[in-house]
Amino acid sequence: MIDDRFLYERISRRLLEQIGAGSFTVGQKLPSVRRMSAMFKVSVNTVMQSYRQLEAEGYLEIRPQSGVYVRSSDVHDIPEPDGSRYPLLPVEVSLSEQVLHYMELHADPDMVRLGIALPGPEVLPVDRVMATIRDVTRHHALEAWDYMHPNGSALFTHHLARRSLSYEVPVTAEDIIVTSGAMEALSLALRSVSRPGDTVVVESPTYYGALLLLETHQRKVVEVPTHPRQGISLAALEQVFQRGGVAACLVSTNAQNPLGFTMSLERKAALVALSERYQVPLIENDVWGDTVYQDAAPPAKAFDRSGLVLYCSSFSKSLMPGLRIGWAAAGRFQKRFRELKQLSTITSTSISQIVMGRLLESGFYAQHLRELRLHLHDQVEAMAREVRRYFPPGTRLTRPTGGCVLWVRLPGGVDTLALFQRAAGRGIHVFPGGVFSVDGKHADYLRLNAGSPVTAQVRRALCWLGEAAAELAAENQRR
Amino acid sequence: MIDDRFLYERISRRLLEQIGAGSFTVGQKLPSVRRMSAMFKVSVNTVMQSYRQLEAEGYLEIRPQSGVYVRSSDVHDIPEPDGSRYPLLPVEVSLSEQVLHYMELHADPDMVRLGIALPGPEVLPVDRVMATIRDVTRHHALEAWDYMHPNGSALFTHHLARRSLSYEVPVTAEDIIVTSGAMEALSLALRSVSRPGDTVVVESPTYYGALLLLETHQRKVVEVPTHPRQGISLAALEQVFQRGGVAACLVSTNAQNPLGFTMSLERKAALVALSERYQVPLIENDVWGDTVYQDAAPPAKAFDRSGLVLYCSSFSKSLMPGLRIGWAAAGRFQKRFRELKQLSTITSTSISQIVMGRLLESGFYAQHLRELRLHLHDQVEAMAREVRRYFPPGTRLTRPTGGCVLWVRLPGGVDTLALFQRAAGRGIHVFPGGVFSVDGKHADYLRLNAGSPVTAQVRRALCWLGEAAAELAAENQRR
Numbered sequence: 001m002i003d004d005r006f007l008y009e010r011i012s013r014r015l016l017e018q019i020g021a022g023s024f025t026v027g028q029k030l031p032s033v034r035r036m037s038a039m040f041k042v043s044v045n046t047v048m049q050s051y052r053q054l055e056a057e058g059y060l061e062i063r064p065q066s067g068v069y070v071r072s073s074d075v076h077d078i079p080e081p082d083g084s085r086y087p088l089l090p091v092e093v094s095l096s097e098q099v100l101h102y103m104e105l106h107a108d109p110d111m112v113r114l115g116i117a118l119p120g121p122e123v124l125p126v127d128r129v130m131a132t133i134r135d136v137t138r139h140h141a142l143e144a145w146d147y148m149h150p151n152g153s154a155l156f157t158h159h160l161a162r163r164s165l166s167y168e169v170p171v172t173a174e175d176i177i178v179t180s181g182a183m184e185a186l187s188l189a190l191r192s193v194s195r196p197g198d199t200v201v202v203e204s205p206t207y208y209g210a211l212l213l214l215e216t217h218q219r220k221v222v223e224v225p226t227h228p229r230q231g232i233s234l235a236a237l238e239q240v241f242q243r244g245g246v247a248a249c250l251v252s253t254n255a256q257n258p259l260g261f262t263m264s265l266e267r268k269a270a271l272v273a274l275s276e277r278y279q280v281p282l283i284e285n286d287v288w289g290d291t292v293y294q295d296a297a298p299p300a301k302a303f304d305r306s307g308l309v310l311y312c313s314s315f316s317k318s319l320m321p322g323l324r325i326g327w328a329a330a331g332r333f334q335k336r337f338r339e340l341k342q343l344s345t346i347t348s349t350s351i352s353q354i355v356m357g358r359l360l361e362s363g364f365y366a367q368h369l370r371e372l373r374l375h376l377h378d379q380v381e382a383m384a385r386e387v388r389r390y391f392p393p394g395t396r397l398t399r400p401t402g403g404c405v406l407w408v409r410l411p412g413g414v415d416t417l418a419l420f421q422r423a424a425g426r427g428i429h430v431f432p433g434g435v436f437s438v439d440g441k442h443a444d445y446l447r448l449n450a451g452s453p454v455t456a457q458v459r460r461a462l463c464w465l466g467e468a469a470a471e472l473a474a475e476n477q478r479r
Numbered sequence: 480m481i482d483d484r485f486l487y488e489r490i491s492r493r494l495l496e497q498i499g500a501g502s503f504t505v506g507q508k509l510p511s512v513r514r515m516s517a518m519f520k521v522s523v524n525t526v527m528q529s530y531r532q533l534e535a536e537g538y539l540e541i542r543p544q545s546g547v548y549v550r551s552s553d554v555h556d557i558p559e560p561d562g563s564r565y566p567l568l569p570v571e572v573s574l575s576e577q578v579l580h581y582m583e584l585h586a587d588p589d590m591v592r593l594g595i596a597l598p599g600p601e602v603l604p605v606d607r608v609m610a611t612i613r614d615v616t617r618h619h620a621l622e623a624w625d626y627m628h629p630n631g632s633a634l635f636t637h638h639l640a641r642r643s644l645s646y647e648v649p650v651t652a653e654d655i656i657v658t659s660g661a662m663e664a665l666s667l668a669l670r671s672v673s674r675p676g677d678t679v680v681v682e683s684p685t686y687y688g689a690l691l692l693l694e695t696h697q698r699k700v701v702e703v704p705t706h707p708r709q710g711i712s713l714a715a716l717e718q719v720f721q722r723g724g725v726a727a728c729l730v731s732t733n734a735q736n737p738l739g740f741t742m743s744l745e746r747k748a749a750l751v752a753l754s755e756r757y758q759v760p761l762i763e764n765d766v767w768g769d770t771v772y773q774d775a776a777p778p779a780k781a782f783d784r785s786g787l788v789l790y791c792s793s794f795s796k797s798l799m800p801g802l803r804i805g806w807a808a809a810g811r812f813q814k815r816f817r818e819l820k821q822l823s824t825i826t827s828t829s830i831s832q833i834v835m836g837r838l839l840e841s842g843f844y845a846q847h848l849r850e851l852r853l854h855l856h857d858q859v860e861a862m863a864r865e866v867r868r869y870f871p872p873g874t875r876l877t878r879p880t881g882g883c884v885l886w887v888r889l890p891g892g893v894d895t896l897a898l899f900q901r902a903a904g905r906g907i908h909v910f911p912g913g914v915f916s917v918d919g920k921h922a923d924y925l926r927l928n929a930g931s932p933v934t935a936q937v938r939r940a941l942c943w944l945g946e947a948a949a950e951l952a953a954e955n956q957r958r
Contacts, residue, residue: 100629100817100818100821103629103821104628104629106626107626107627107628107629116626118626121621121624121625124624126620126621126624127620129624130616130617130620130623130624131616133612133613133616133830134612134613134616134617137609137610137612137613138609138613141605141606141609142600142605143801144609144801145600145603145605145608145609145799145800145801146600146800146801147585147586147595147597147795147800147801148586148801149583149586150579150582150583150586180659180663180803180824180827180828181824181825183822183823183824183825184659184823184824187822187823195675196674196675209822209825212818212821212822213822216818216819216822316626320624321624321625321626321829322622322623322624322625322626322627322828322829322830323828323829324659324824324825324826324827324828324829338579339579339691339695340695342579342582342691343662343666343688343691343692343695344662344663344666344823345659345660345662345663345803345824346660346662346688346803347803348659348803349659349801349802349803349828349831350800350801350802350803351612351801351830352828
């Protein structure tokens with residue numbers, strides 16, 4: 001039996017169903033907490049938890065001394081995962097090698113770039129970074145020329161660690177190892193805690209790169225249903241942990257790719273507690289953490305008292321992908337992680353580390369993030385408006401809390417791989433949803449990158465995509 | 480039975496023994512080819528092959544219309560490998576994790592840097608590279624900001640490929656995949672052709688990083704005796720291949736680390752032919768290839784008709800380690816290699832690739848290499864003179880044909896790990912020989928880096944090392 005710690009989530013779900021079905025309409029006041037508690041036969045506390053959750057997700061508004069009101073009943077929201085499609089059993093990953101081909105189109109400068117999840121140069125401080133690089137070539141030439149210390153530049157790791165001072169369990173400079181991007185960090189983290197044949201739990205949908213990584217390293221995968229606003233189902237996760245035989249769990253808790261949710265602090269702490277109770281290492285991919293719109297969002301690592309969380313991040317999504325600089329704090333696995341790092345790439349590019357150290361030290365990076373979050377939020381909302389306008393009725397989409405992607409479900413059972421191919425021929429790069437799961441569970445989804453402003457060109461591309469989606473749905477119906 | 484293709488090597492060895500023993504002295508004329516052929520009961524051709532080999536190694540001089548004369552009988556030469564210590568059987572690597580600690584001292588700027596094998600900034604064009612970086616930040620900012628194409632920068636791979644036009648089998652731009660240094664290339668090459676538990680053949684002594692790589696990836700190792708001037712024993716290699724069960728062979732054919740030999744073209748071709756005959760992939764670590772003193776030395780890859788050679792190289796040893804840029808041409812394993820690369824670090828640092836592309840395009844790199852080779856040759860010879868002067872009698876050392884390391888054998892059975900530790904306390908970083916083999920076969924060897932000019936400080940360090948070596952030998956004797 002699954003315990004009742006997550007009862008409030010079930011209450012939230014039932015409330016949302018009623019809002020979606022029109023039982024409660026926007027602006028309407030909900031019954032009092034006491035009455036709801038009686039209706040659902042749960043405690044007053046559980047109702048309050050559920051209300052707070054739905055408020056955080058934008059559905060409700062709690063007005064002090066007045067009551068709780070419906071704020072949104074957006075029928076465009078993507079549906080919650082259908083538990084029956086998740087057998088919670090280990091399977092082998094065998095995603096087509098084609099995925100690497102899907103990524104390649106990004107390198108074509110003539111494409112409309114809605115494929116790779118990446119903020120564009122319009123919202124990133126390209127000139128300032130280039131100026132800092134020039135400065136480093138003048139004042140730190142010898143340091144830039146040489147191998148860096150195996151752990152990374154001391155200035156850089158010092159300032160990385162300082163950013164975690166507000167965590168319950170801060171990361172220290174000694175915990176940190178600099179990597180060549182977050183992908184290297186994830187790869188080394190995986191190899192630090194597991195071996196070929198082992199089973200690793202992932203979110204579903206999850207970043208396709210994580211699935212490919214698991215495939216390349218011959219790990220088996222258990223997919224756990226993941227809620228578009230709350231994140232990985234802790235109840236299902238516990239069920240899998242209870243059964244045993246799990247070597248690691250790979251998750252994103254901030255601005256997850258592709259769903260865009262940010263887990264609540266409470267759920268992050270509960271996730272770490274689960275990892276501790278069952279002694280399963282948690283590999284946390286926080287590559288989007290710095291883009292959470294609201295404010296700096298502490299990762300699950302912030303609650304890691306027992307060193308079971310292998311935290312991985314980078315600056316590819318928040319500053320400059322070409323730097324190829326990431327970092328990890330691998331907790332109790334740090335020694336093994338560091339050995340693997342040195343035999344993977346020895347050290348990471350020196351100039352990139354010095355540049356990042358200086359941008360953190362001067363406060364420029366923090367200031368840049370404040371602007372970036374506003375830009376990304378605006379761009380994502382602008383793109384969502386266009387999708388609602390141009391895509392066929394029945395299209396559903398996420399309401400991200402960070403990052404720059406929209407996760408879009410097309411109506412009519414359209415396989416988005418067909419849409420991807422038609423779009424590529426048209427000079428539009430999008431990403432088909434099938435590869436965000438091991439078995440094509442999300443084949444009718446599409447991921448759109450809102451990393452750049454919605455220009456007239458982008459609008460035309462979205463309009464074309466919407467029409468193509470409608471055509472494909474019609475073709476499906478005729479068959 | 481081992482066939483007679485390498486008979487001339489045995490003849491050479493016997494001749495060298497006689498020269499070393501004083502049977503033939505420097506300046507003396509050797510018996511005619513015909514007489515030698517009768518003495519050794521081999522063909523005239525075999526004697527000529529042997530003479531040519533010994534001439535290439537600097538022992539003999541062939542004067543046309545006159546005869547063959549002894550040129551050198553340098554008693555400082557390190558001894559040939561003792562075949563009896565090579566059982567040619569697979570063993571597991573378990574080098575102490577301490578090796579990573581040995582490397583770490585390099586990051587201490589106050590150390591006399593005789594440890595890591597690396598040309599110093601004195602002989603590398605630091606200013607020119609920094610100026611090129613500045614130029615790229617001004618004129619290629621967006622390209623430097625972005626992810627590079629998964630295969631690497633087109634300008635860069637184009638010019639890399641052009642350098643191989645004189646090979647029997649040139650490398651094309653399409654064959655090339657850019658990596659984050661040669662270590663990533665070696666790691667991906669290994670994973671492209673083998674799995675945990677597999678057996679890989681290596682030279683002995685070999686680069687300790689290669690052994691650590693095999694340890695981390697749980698490969699077993701067969702060590703093949705390697706001649707200080709001719710390279711890996713092809714006869715022993717064939718014996719191992721014949722027995723079967725070998726997944727790959729990892730070698731260096733140019734300016735090998737630590738021995739400094741460069742294999743003859745004939746032996747390189749024979750090595751590739753062996754790999755073809757037994758269908759064993761050859762992983763070629765050519766990171767020192769550009770530093771061969773004589774001239775550009777084609778690698779074994781130059782003879783690779785069947786795509787079995789996975790060539791790996793970088794610019795860390797010839798231009799700038801901090802760039803972290805290497806490359807590979809993985810032959811028939813390219814597809815798998817590329818998949819692994821994308822899931823290792825996605826792409827490599829953009830600005831480093833653009834910079835290298837421009838330095839190759841302008842001809843600057845080729846011009847720089849001509850100067851670098853002269854510098855390294857001079858520095859290595861200067862350091863060898865100091866070692867002969869200050870180290871105890873009975874010390875032996877290599878005569879490198881490229882690169883910047885000396886491989887030094889101490890007399891009196893000194894364990895150089897003790898010397899390493901004493902030297903570290905004294906602010907001198909050297910590398911103990913024990914880690915260049917799986918079982919401490921070379922524990923009485925020391926590797927010295929001659930990457931920087933022999934300054935008064937370096938001379939003092941060598942003088943101190945020589946004295947310490949003598950002391951340790953004396954301590955050994957008293958026990």
